[in-house]
Each structure stands twice: as structure tokens, then as C-alpha cells.
Amino acid sequence: xxxxxxxxxxxxxxxxxxxxxxxxxxxxxxxxxxxxxxxxxxxxxxxxxxxxxxxxxxxxxxxxxxxxxxxxxxxxxxxxxxxxxxxxxxxxxxxxxxxxxxxxxxxxxxxxxxxxxxxxxxxxxxxxxxxxxxxxxxxxxxxxxxxxxxxxxxxxxxxxxxxxxxxxxxxxxxxxxxxxxxxxxxxxxxxxxxxxxxxxxxxxxxxxxxxxxxxxxxxxxxxxxxxxxxxxxxxxxxxxxxxxxxxxxxxxxxxxxxxxx
Numbered sequence: 017x018x019x020x021x022x023x024x025x026x027x028x029x030x031x032x033x034x035x036x037x038x039x040x041x042x043x044x045x046x047x048x049x050x051x052x053x054x055x056x057x058x059x060x061x062x063x064x065x066x067x068x069x070x071x072x073x074x075x076x077x078x079x080x081x082x083x084x085x086x087x088x089x090x091x092x093x094x095x096x097x098x099x100x101x102x103x104x105x106x107x108x109x110x111x112x113x114x115x116x117x118x119x120x121x122x123x124x125x126x127x128x129x130x131x132x133x134x135x136x137x138x139x140x141x142x143x144x145x146x147x148x149x150x151x152x153x154x155x156x157x158x159x160x161x162x163x164x165x166x167x168x169x170x171x172x173x174x175x176x177x178x179x180x181x182x183x184x185x186x187x188x189x190x191x192x193x194x195x196x197x198x199x200x201x202x203x204x205x206x207x208x209x210x211x212x213x214x215x216x217x218x219x220x221x222x223x224x225x226x227x228x229x230x231x232x233x234x235x236x237x238x239x240x241x242x243x244x245x246x247x248x249x250x251x252x253x254x255x256x257x258x259x260x261x262x263x264x265x266x267x268x269x270x271x272x273x274x275x276x277x
Contacts, residue, residue, distance in 0.1 A: 023105040027155075030097035035086045035155070038103060042139040042153035043067045043082060050087045063143035066118045070125055070136040076165040079135060086137075089157055092167045097230060101155050108150040114142065121152045133160040213266060215256035216249050224249045224268055232262040239270040248273040 027033045036049035040056035044064040047056045069080050079085040090100055106124075108117055117140045125136040137155040159167045211232050216224040221243055228235045240247050253267040254260060 022107070023103075025103045026099050027101040027103060028097065028099055029093065029095070033100070035090050035100040036083070038101065039082055039086045039137060039155055042141075042155065043137075044139075045082060047083045047086070049090070051090050063141050064139055065114075065142045066140035068118065068122065068138055070122065070130045070138070072130050072133050072135065072161070074133075074161050074163050074165055075135055082137060085135065085157075086155075088167075089159075092159065095229070096226065099158055101158060104152075104154040104156070106152045106154065108140070108152060110147060110150065112150070114147065114150070117142070117150060117152070121154070125154060129154075129156055210259045211262050211264070213252075213254045213256055213258045213260055213264075216252055216266075216268060217256075218273070219249050220245070221247060221249075221270060224270075228266055233260070234263060234265045236265050236267045237270060238267060240272065241270055244272075246272045246274050 027035050027038050034049055034051065034056065036047050036051070037056040039045075040047040041058045041061060042064075044058070044061050045067070048054075049056055067082075069082060069085065071077070071079055079088065086101070093100055106121070108120065112120060121138050121140065125138055129136045135157040139153045140150070141153065142150045159170055162168055213233065214227050214231060216227050219227060221237070221241060225235050239250065247270050249268050250271045250273065251269045254264070
């Protein structure tokens with residue numbers, strides 16, 4: 017049975033995207049987004065035949081409500097460029113009977129995602145004419161949860177529960193700002209991902225942080241840390257253009273640049 021279409025994307029705030037809006041689109045429901053205080057509704061969407069949310073055992077039961085789930089998933093992400101959710105579009109083979117669509121997708125999501133700690137929100141679309149293009153939209157949370165149902169920090173390997181971390185970068189004991197990136201390696205001898213350090217001299221506190229985190233680097237700030245318009249990055253300990261491993265901490269000294277004019 018051919019199944020040619022399998023599309024995977026990330027819902028990204030930096031692209032002006034919303035997890036609540038994505039959930040409203042695939043479910044056909046009217047949802048309210050607390051982040052931008054707007055109602056998300058796509059009444060022109062037709063052919064939605066099934067919606068369902070699958071929770072791992074440790075997830076709060078209130079997350080079975082779509083509006084509650086995706087507003088909570090967005091609220092925990094504080095960065096301007098946060099990744100909010102994963103999205104899959106899966107073709108359902110035409111040979112599958114319509115009454116088996118939800119069974120097929122539910123089993124797939126439980127085995128591949130929910131069993132690894134993710135919440136799966138899926139919808140079956142069967143646009144007119146029925147049976148012509150049946151497919152599933154699946155949205156997945158980006159973070160795992162602890163045993164009390166609280167969101168955990170993001171990690172590159174957070175859902176690979178059977179893997180053993182053999183190395184991390186930066187190493188344990190390194191001082192990092194909240195929201196920093198730690199790269200986890202689960203294979204001996206795995207090559208580091210190399211990043212080109214950007215030039216952040218003259219940038220504001222916020223702009224410097226964004227420039228480094230956007231490429232996968234961390235920042236350690238010294239000097240005058242303020243959003244005052246005169247406070248700029250005066251120096252960085254790694255020269256611009258240098259190739260360094262992803263997750264490297266770049267120390268930046270901030271100060272009043274008008275003093276040096």
C-alpha cells in the first residue's frame with residue numbers, strides 16, 4: 017500500500033507562528049491564544065472527521081483540553097525564537113477502511129510518541145470526495161514532563177529515554193544563563209557540530225543574546241547588564257568568524273559605549 021506523503025515541520029515563534037493557531041487549524045475548533053490575545057478559528061476548513069489528544073501517564077488531565085494544552089505549551093516558552101511544537105502530516109493509505117483511520121493513527125502515535133513522554137494531538141482529515149485524500153495531522157509537544165506533570169527543560173535527546181549520555185558540552189559545572197543550550201552526546205566519538213561565532217560588538221544586551229542563541233551558542237555576560245540604549249557589547253572572548261563547537265559559552269563584556277566615543 018503506497019503512502020507517499022510524510023511532512024515534518026516545527027511551529028516557530030520566530031516565523032510568527034502559533035501552536036494554538038496550528039491546533040485550531042487541524043482540529044477545526046475555535047481556540048483563544050493567550051500569547052497574542054486573539055481567537056484562532058478557520059471555519060473554511062472542511063473534511064475534519066476525528067480529533068483526539070493522547071496523554072502520557074504523568075501529564076495533567078486538564079491537558080486533554082486542546083485550548084489548555086497548547087496555551088500551556090506556549091506559555092512555558094519565553095524566547096522570541098522558541099520552537100513551540102512539532103507537526104506531522106501523514107498520508108493514510110486509501111486501502112484502509114475509513115472506520116480504521118483513527119485506530120491506525122492512534123496506535124502509531126502511542127507507539128512512537130506518547131510512549132516516549134510526548135503529548136500527541138491528532139486530527140483525521142478526509143476532504144471531499146471521501147476516500148480521495150485521507151490524511152492525519154499530528155502535533156507533538158516539544159518538552160518532556162517530570163513525574164508531577166511539570167514541563168522539563170528542553171534537551172536534544174529528551175525523548176530518547178533508552179539512550180545513555182556519554183558526553184555533554186559545555187561540561188558539568190559551567191555557569192550558564194537561563195535558556196542556554198547544552199549539547200548531549202549518546203555515542204562515543206560523535207563529532208561536534210561546529211558553529212561560526214558572529215560579531216556582536218556594539219549590540220545591545222538583548223540583541224547580543226539573540227545573535228548567539230540563534231546559532232546554537234551560549235552567552236556569559238559581564239560588566240554592566242542593562243537594557244539602557246547606551247549599554248552595548250564592548251568585547252567578546254572568542255573572535256568573530258572562529259569555528260567553535262555548538263553550545264560554546266561566549267563571554268561578553270557590556271558597558272556604556274558613550275564613554276569611549
